[in-house]
Amino acid sequence: MHKDFEEDPADAAARVLEANWTGRHTVPATGLYPHQWSWDSAFVAIGARHRAPARARAELVALLEAQWPDGRVPQIVYDIGRDDDYAPGAGFWGAATSGLVQPPVHAWAAWLVHCADPAGSAREGFLARVYPRLARWHEYLHGRRAGGVGLPVTKHPWETGTDNSPLWDAALERVPPRARTPVRRPDLQHAGTGERPGSRDYRRYYRLAETYRDAGCADDVAIGFALVCPLFSTVLAVSEVALARMAESLPDGGCGLPLPDDGGDGRAGAHEASAARLIAALDEHLWDEELGLYVALDDTTGEQVRRATVNGLVPLLLAGLPGAGNHPPGGRTERLLATLAGPGFLGGGPYLPSTSRDDPAFDPALYWRGPAWFNMSWLLLRAVRALGRDDLAARLRAHFDVAAPQGFPEYTDPDTGAGRGTRQFSWTAALTLDVLLTNEQAVVPAP
Template sequence: MAGRDGGLADDIDMITPAVATARATAVLEANWRRSHTLPASGLYPHQWSWDSSFIAVGLSLLSPRRAGQEMDALFAGQWPDGRLPQIIFDPHRDEDYAPGAAFWQSTSLEGAPAKVETAGFVQPPNHAWAVWKIHQADPGESRRRAFLERSYPKLLAWHNYLVERRNRGGSGLACIVHPWESGTDNSPLWDSAMQRIPTDCRTPLHRPDLQHADAGERPSQKEYAKYFWLAERYRDHRCDDVDPNYPFLLEDPLFNTLWALSEYALADIAQDLGFPSSVHVQRAQSLVAALDELFIPELGCYAARDATDGTLVRKATINGLIPLLLPGNSRAGNLLDTLTGPRFMGSGAVMVPSYDATASDHDPALYWRGPAWFNMSWMIAEALDGLGRTDEAKALRNNIWLLAASHDFPEYVDPWTGAAHGTRKFSWTAALALEAATDRSMQ
């Protein structure tokens, strides 16, 4: 596997699972800030929602107590309406990221936390899944700290928010209201919807991200103008989710798959606590059934649906493969064919591309428009394990920890050469590399 300059890392032959674990642990220690982990100390100086869940999965192998603290810190920013915000801001680092706390002014909004500055947006709901994994890492420690007891009502409120406030299309699926909420910010899935978004935002476009990553690896200034316009629109409606003519409402297969998976996890949590679990199983099953409407046979994967007009976005992305995680998914065979075919791994990739490798606008270096991300490949490996394809899962996991540790834990990589892109010492890369390097025969 190649490095950033196309050559192999100097010490790649010396990297073992133990070496990868030690290096990953050092990254997580360096990015720890008393109660939570920064995604990356330069580019991402606050706490991010779904990042913390992925990070906590890795942390649970080092310290279940610290993994629990990671989630507790996130829950501390939960809004009264149940939403878990995309970002909890460090007030001392507001100039290091845009849009920051000064943009959102959340503490002045009725219905937002009074003492914690947050964004108004959310991110994919992988939190209950993470909480259950943390508990499983050390059930005794979890029970001593009443981790499930205090997490369950917060997770329940979060999922109820999605039911009550985000079913904007009426299908039962949650709508995202901004590309940032998907976690796959500039995915081709959002291109059509973003064409109708103006570029005349009122906020000056401050781009501290370009101090930490090459402009060719990040969304353009024009895209950022649209992102800010849309964020202004949502903020100016007090983040109330009832703006009747809101122009960006997308049902994302990734977001809704993680919601369904987390409903199944909530069922496990409820059962462990002696609470009824059937409501969570039923909700998960309803989400799986609704997701089936997003499957496009000719693509062999799921797509996003624009809830403003009901159209499906006919593009094959990693978002559309993540439903492989869902237990008993009747489309698993189709998804496996697509995963192993020329659009994704069949082209000789060592990690899963984020976008159709056969598409004319595929770019293996540009954010979510082609590169491979460690969290996505890790979730595909989890899915392969669940389907009994353990050899394929092991091969993908080996590539995860080896590429991560040999290139200083990059944000994302070229799917074929392994060339590193984005920032380095990225926390979920470290956390999931640590998890991938763990001897699963010991679990």
């Protein structure tokens, strides 16, 4: 039995966050991930808001201060003193940050952080400080990253957050498994080779990153990978609604930014309209009736990537999103719930796998090919709670019961709950803290 299990789980989770705090931000794990990661910090802030709301605000402010002039929020903000501990590092990019991005959970996180301590948020001017940066981040995704169907395109598997998912296999096959940069694998010091992507995949990852970097991280240059991800698009829609709530709460309706031409509804109305457009495009282009979930779309070929993964279940969040209307349409909510409860996912074992057990690539140990991830359980838990599905909520909530006993692992075996990857992982601790301490039922709380 892990020693954390002897503590109160919330106290143990808070202790992990304290240990991983650098004084400015929280690292995902002190060994394997020694820098600041983008969507990790958003999840950390969501958990930290319960016991340390000022630190949760500081977490997001630190990340957003690294925003690029074009609006992108970088995937990694490097601690230059530890550049040898993770690859590729700042030397690869020739900059203090990666040129890639990650799923845009940030505005949603910022709104939850504000709602946890509105008085402290007001004293610090938190919303006024982060809202303009978050709005520019979304403008970048809607503009420079817009794909052919109007949904944001990811330029690298690392941008999807689900790096090794089968969703990216076909597109990666087009990328030569050769890179000029020597491929270092410090990750293998913290997890077994059977749990991490293979060397051939890593050579392709490096080749893609080199090509993007050498093009000046320009998004109008074809580099061989351009995928629309249902998870990425869904959290952008949720975050647009969160931005609308922020704009409604600010005295000037949006920090003095120019109002868009949206028929007079102001910036809040513009954000809600953006969410509606994303939702409509998801429904039109990413739904797969046979699989009973949403799939990815290859923006290069225009073809759907028909693989059943947890990414395709995350749009359940939109069914409980204020203002989303009848989404998903045509009974798709019930179909998604049935898929979630079915044999490929929760019906086949106790914990939510990242890839369907029915997919030929399913592997309960291999990174994003089957293991259960706590952030995916958290996203789906928020979704089913908002829909009043207490039965499914209890199933997803049970995943967090193994977090402390297993030492807050990066992910777990979907059948046994045994920890995999690195331990003392920040978003596992943060989201466990949130599950233990939150009473929220709505996806995005009202202002």
